[in-house]
Amino acid sequence: MKEKKSDRRIGRTRRLMHEALMALIVEKGYEAVTVQDILDRADVGRSTFYAHYRDKDELLLSSFEQLRSLFEEQQQAIFAARRTGREPELNIVLELFRHTGEHHRLYKAIAGKQSGEMILKYLHRYLYNLLIGPHTEMMKGSVAPPVPVEVTTHHLVSSLLSLITWWLDSNMPFPPERMDEIFRILSTPTLEAAFGRKMEGKNTSEYPEGSVMAFYSRFIDRGCCPGK
Amino acid sequence: MKEKKSDRRIGRTRRLMHEALMALIVEKGYEAVTVQDILDRADVGRSTFYAHYRDKDELLLSSFEQLRSLFEEQQQAIFAARRTGREPELNIVLELFRHTGEHHRLYKAIAGKQSGEMILKYLHRYLYNLLIGPHTEMMKGSVAPPVPVEVTTHHLVSSLLSLITWWLDSNMPFPPERMDEIFRILSTPTLEAAFGRKMEGKNTSEYPEGSVMAFYSRFIDRGCCPGK
């Protein structure tokens, strides 16, 4: 564990530039924001900007990375608590909506309609890679799946992202719990159909409201921890 | 009917610029293409370009509009033939995949990963507005739909577009018929769930493979013709 306590000015400057970028995205959309705008808004010298980031994209990416690692830390903590005590079952989708809602100002700038497609493509790739493995594993049972795994995974990720962006752009008219429910209503039957109705019935033969999420909860256990 | 036969040079120049743009999108992606690139590739004077289009976006839009009106004409023709003789049932999704496949070079440039998000947003809005009415109509039956109409429609359009772009970006590994089948497998159960399983059973109580499409076929009848 390395504690890197560097110059206070660095954090201050970066914070100013991040805040400026977010405000500007909300105002005029990511594409329309120029580095010059950020400089003026943050009241930072031109050379200072390029001392920290190569360009606009890298600044936005770094904002997103902060959020992502924050989310992963939280999931890590929840998972750890679940190991010891008996916490409620982990619901990754619900947690995602909660996390998005908690930082909705930032996410609205980063992933809303106003933002560029860059982050969304990045997110799509991220989630796709997270899910393609487990999905393939689940496919093992059926010899001739009705729909190829890649298509199903791509479809599922697109659905989730489209729901999240819709939620943000509509100023979150429903609580995260309702969004999680909507996602389940829309996706569970699709998953069952795509996997040839061979969804692993680990404890129940029917598919009660927790079944899909139970799968994703198990996936998080495997996919999240060995990495660290 | 006005036959506007204007200067032959106009069509020639426009065609050159369109071809140049398409080729360049395939090569380096829409965002990276500059007006200067188009000028060089098409071997057209700078002022000539601006005499036809305001900017890069307008050129791309006009390409897309050509394709869209071509598609609508074809649907119009099919519908007319269906009125008189007994043609097979109209399947708008299948037709869409066929049309996309027939002009896959153009669509790959326009709607593939290489392209900007502009056209996709445009398409999304177009399809959403096409579907939101009929969906609302279908909702009439259920007092408390499990999922709001706007969300369902948004979700369905996102699914279709994500399938189409996946198909294009993957170099169309399946024929349109298979893609239509995949779309049906993925979407039919979702629609049934979203509409509270009150899908209009007009002639059958079960929902055979044609049921969703039967609905969209009826929708096309109403939505496409009164406009002209």
Added chain:
DNA sequence: TTTTCATCATACACCGTGTTCGATAAAAAA
């Protein structure tokens, strides 16, 4: 043939980008 007008080349002002460099001052180290 005459007229029309699409095209062309050139020139231009404007703006955003990304880099360089020496001076300044704030923070960290001594």
Added chain:
DNA sequence: TTTTTTATCGAACACGGTGTATGATGAAAA
């Protein structure tokens, strides 16, 4: 505290793309 380090500043710069204006040219239409 003094000294050292270094993040920041501001100005200048070259580069490239944008969109406009203009007069000449020549191809198409009348």
